[in-house]
Amino acid sequence: MKKLYVGTNTKMYKTPSAAVEHVLKLRELTRDIAQQLELFVIPSYTSIAPCVQAVGEDILIGAQNMGWEDEGQYTGEISAPMLEEVGARLVMIGHSERRHVLHETDEEEQKKIACAARHDFKILLCVGETAQQKSYEISRETLAQQLKIGLHGLDAEIALHRLWIAYEPVWAIGVNGVPADEHYASEMHRHIKAVLEELYGDQGREIPVLYGGSVNNENAVKLIAQPYIDGLFIGRSAWSAENFNQIIREILPVFRSRDLAEK
Numbered sequence: 001m002k003k004l005y006v007g008t009n010t011k012m013y014k015t016p017s018a019a020v021e022h023v024l025k026l027r028e029l030t031r032d033i034a035q036q037l038e039l040f041v042i043p044s045y046t047s048i049a050p051c052v053q054a055v056g057e058d059i060l061i062g063a064q065n066m067g068w069e070d071e072g073q074y075t076g077e078i079s080a081p082m083l084e085e086v087g088a089r090l091v092m093i094g095h096s097e098r099r100h101v102l103h104e105t106d107e108e109e110q111k112k113i114a115c116a117a118r119h120d121f122k123i124l125l126c127v128g129e130t131a132q133q134k135s136y137e138i139s140r141e142t143l144a145q146q147l148k149i150g151l152h153g154l155d156a157e158i159a160l161h162r163l164w165i166a167y168e169p170v171w172a173i174g175v176n177g178v179p180a181d182e183h184y185a186s187e188m189h190r191h192i193k194a195v196l197e198e199l200y201g202d203q204g205r206e207i208p209v210l211y212g213g214s215v216n217n218e219n220a221v222k223l224i225a226q227p228y229i230d231g232l233f234i235g236r237s238a239w240s241a242e243n244f245n246q247i248i249r250e251i252l253p254v255f256r257s258r259d260l261a262e263k
């Protein structure tokens, strides 16, 4: 049975105690469907250790970013060994806010991915075009560039077992974001899977591709009903455990019937 990928990035919200309360509540609410989910939460660095202590392996806890060296003169950065020691099992690389607010480049994302690969993390690479790139009709080229540079040199064995992709169009993310139309999102996912196939062969299509950007109670079902969308990566609408649980329960049966139909 295919698992539904669902996760949240809490960005620079929630103190450690609030993050722990969130994951504990989420675990409680989703306990009966946990086997069907790949459920993950990506809180701030200082919340990682207490969240892991609170829920253990029941929810995958990740980091929002990571430096590309194991140690060094990088004030303010965090390293793979530091994250490993506190129990993070996933690292997110190249979130839109890191690319566009903090000006990270594809080459930097590539170095971070190579570092995450040397360690044992699952890797969540975020890609997405800006509104301007979309208006120039270079969304596909932009996504291909982000994937090909970011994943440059990544071993197929690691890609096929530990890599996840989040498609998060920049114009769809956050309070000013406009959620992507589900058909457009599905088409971009189809393209991402074609690039993954080019990089890693047929099996590249199995790498999970999640949609993110203003997912909410109104659009979640429409998005997950589309082919090529393996899961949802949610910000604001998932910061209440109750609402996150509600969205998960609404999309799970739709995902299940799609999975059956595709077999």
Ligand code: 13P
Pocket: 009, 095, 168, 172, 173, 174, 175, 177, 212, 213, 214, 215, 233, 234, 235, 236, 237
């Ligand atoms: P929103 O769902 O709040 O738009 O955030 C999406 C996101 O950035 C997840 O990483």
